[in-house]
Amino acid sequence: MQPTTSSAGRLCLPMLFVLAGTLAPTLVSAQSSSRSPPQATPPEATQPSDPPRTLPRSPKERGRGLDFLFGALKAAPDEASARHVESRILTLWSQTSSDTISLLMQRVKTATDAKQSDVALKLLDAVLKLRPEYIEGWSRRATLHYVRNDYQRSLEDIEQVLIREPRHFGALAGLGVIMQELGDDKRALDAFRKALAVNPHLERVRELVKTLTEKVEGRDI
Known part of the structure; x- marks a missing residue:
């Protein structure tokens, strides 16, 4: 089916969807007519410690590493x-410990x-x-279905991503994009808000939340 492009533009399902072109630097278009939205200037905060330099090997270590990040x-x-932390x-x-999965993903x-x-x-x-259990596999496949x-099918794969990682702000933002393009602004707003709760540095998503809040809930009097 050919979706109707929303006022927000046809945004790619962010970070969920690409290792090197997702919401991490920007929300990018899945089509050739991509738009590069601005990034947010985060609110003042205490300088965090540097993230671990070595990648964890076990699921438990990976979980602790993600909590920190x-x-x-x-x-x-x-x-x-x-951007550094997002990376x-x-x-x-x-990350995968399987050489077979690494090879298949390279071919993908x-x-x-x-x-x-x-x-x-x-x-x-x-x-x-x-x-x-490989999150990146679900996210890449969701991207392809979306494109x-x-x-x-893209929504089904996004659901699998969020089952495995509820904090996946790329999946949440991607869910919002699809819901908005399908005309369900209420669910789109909910998904975008959840993405911002996890990652407050998504300027484009913040703009969408503001626009949809006025549309769905009306302006404050």
Whole structure:
């Protein structure tokens, strides 16, 4: 199906959807007519400690690392710090101890870059069959379904991401994007607010929350 582009523009399902072009630096378009929204200047905060330099190996260590990074993300005093922390979170989400999964994901990227979405989807199906707990596999597949305008399957994959990581602000923002394009502004607003609660450094999402709040709840008198 061909969606109707909302007033916000056709935004890519952020960080959920790309390792190097998601909400981390900007919300980018899934189409060639992309728009690069501005980034927020975070509120004043105490300078967080530097994130761990080495990547955790066990799920327990990874969980502790993510807890630390999400705390650092909320406390980041400036855009550069926030982007750095977002990058670390992305790295942890995409990390895998399986050489097979790493190889398949490399092939997914190659196929995606070559606009061979059918091939990429088959590869991601294999990834998720082997490692259903792998968040990045679900997020990449959600991206491809979205680009192909298959919103139902994209939403199903977003749900799987959020089951495994409720703090996945890219998935939350992506959910908001789809809901807005489907005309469900109330659910879009709820998803965008949840994304901001996790990551307050999403200027474009903040703008969408303001616009949708006025539309859904009306202006304050």
